[in-house]
Amino acid sequence: MDFQEILTFIRSLYPDREQIPLHEPIFSGNEKQYLADCVDSTFVSSVGKYVDTFERLIEEYTGAKKAVAVVNGTQALFVALKLANVRPETEVITQSLTFVATANAIHYTGAIPHFLDVDPDTMGLSPEILSKFLKESTVQKNGRLINLKTNREISAVVPMHTLGHPCRIEELSDICKEYNVSIIEDAAESLGSFVNGKHTGRFGLMGTLSFNGNKVITTGGGGMILTDDEELGRKAKHLTTTAKIPHKYEFIHDEIGYNFRLPNINAALGVAQMEKLPELLKSKTEIAKKYSDFFSRSPWEFVLEPSFAKSNYWLNAIKFKNLSERNSFLELSNQSGVMTRSFWKPMHQLNLYSSCPKGDLSITENLYETVVNLPSSPQQ
Ligand SMILES: Cc1ncc(COP(=O)(O)O)c(C=O)c1O
Known part of the structure; x- marks a missing residue:
């Protein structure tokens, strides 16, 4: 599987859209x-x-x-x-x-x-x-x-x-x-x-x-x-x-x-x-399931809800192998109108909070360098 296949799959989730946002609201009720x-x-x-x-x-x-x-x-x-x-x-x-x-x-x-x-x-x-x-x-x-x-x-x-x-x-x-x-x-x-x-x-x-x-x-x-x-x-x-x-x-x-x-x-x-929350959550769970099935055939790990919890799957995410893979995908997807984004730069790496006390943050740094958020809007 290559990056193009991922983009084709995302486009199939949100058909007829030139630009696919990361998460947009739906106003279909009152x-x-x-x-x-x-x-x-x-x-x-x-x-x-x-x-x-x-x-x-x-x-x-x-x-x-x-x-x-x-x-x-x-x-x-x-x-x-x-x-x-x-x-x-x-x-x-x-x-x-x-x-x-x-x-x-x-x-x-x-x-x-x-x-x-x-x-x-x-x-x-x-x-x-x-x-x-x-x-x-x-x-x-x-x-x-x-x-x-x-x-x-x-x-x-x-x-x-x-x-x-x-x-x-x-x-x-x-x-x-x-x-x-x-x-x-x-x-x-x-x-x-x-x-x-x-x-x-x-x-x-x-x-x-x-x-x-x-x-x-x-x-x-x-x-x-x-x-x-x-x-x-x-x-x-x-x-x-x-x-x-x-x-x-x-x-x-x-x-x-x-x-x-x-x-x-x-x-x-x-x-x-x-009034629409149950419907929105249902749609989000369905999208997460589709992503999860799709990525089970890929070399990359889809981020699943923890075994002990029920997640709203606000933003779906996959883990790439390293920073350069992550960056290549972010570049390609955003260039082609599929909005994806990385995690927030960790707080201890921002100048404003770099002098704050901290422990070892290697898991945080690894997640920052590998995780990408995928389009996750509920479907209409
Ligand atoms: C983890 C987290 N904390 C706080 C906020 C702040 O919320 P708001 O944008 O409504 O001020 C957000 C989102 O925007 C968030 O994702």
Whole structure:
């Protein structure tokens, strides 16, 4: 099998398309009707029924006790970290193999990301490596977990469910309980992904979703904070709505909050998209199956969901043998109108985060050099 055969196969998945995008949204439901309703009612901005409905639909689907809609996934993560008491000059353990928003959200709190390696199969934070690090390199002092090397407190752990495939979140959760450190899950990519029937984003203190245009469902831009702690949910709503004390006409704010609320017009899109979520996920599973069958006859490995989990297959991916093979395919496919892309450059290799503390990151580096994301839009 050669690269041309791969491109021909991808074209067969998305026939009659000159340019094949990596992941495009489908608006085949009530989107236009709900948007028109917002315009007709004038409720396009910060209040309106769609925000509440969208939050309830996400609560029902994920099982989270509280879902709080916000402007995007990055700020959802930032607020979740703040509410988890992540403070300046503390360290937050996360994976280097992630979109820059994960590290940025940590940085916005004043904390410092500390990068550890991922598992080769899930591509998410490795429980084994986390456990080894906590055992060998930290100590408990006055109820705080201290990094022996930097003398800074470890204030949280942020795993990410890469490309929608769940990481070993149950093991990570057990380890973090043992060391009394909070998990905030970056579930931006994993709406519709479950571990043992429990939705990703629900294994730690809080989890966050993104509804950016390239995600499984989109609100244009948007995000959600998930938590089973009702008080934290209330605080998340308060902090993201300028910390205004509800009152008919007075404007009184009891702390410095943020204007991060999701506008009603974006939530209207979200409600229509949620109505279609089962269909979208079904289509994505079917596409992944077709890719998996196709690549079983190839020298390259198709990235399957981990055996213990159900993935939304947000972005399908294959592993090439080396960097030069990966680059040749990326060049050829993008030149011929089939959009593919590599993983994000690992955070520790970006100048902005290169001086952050880190462990051995050879699995991350290998995945970066070999994995390519393939067109994964649901079919119409
Ligand atoms: C892993 C990860 N974290 C965070 C984000 C940020 O989400 P948003 O673009 O909605 O701010 C994204 C996606 O964009 C992401 O893929």
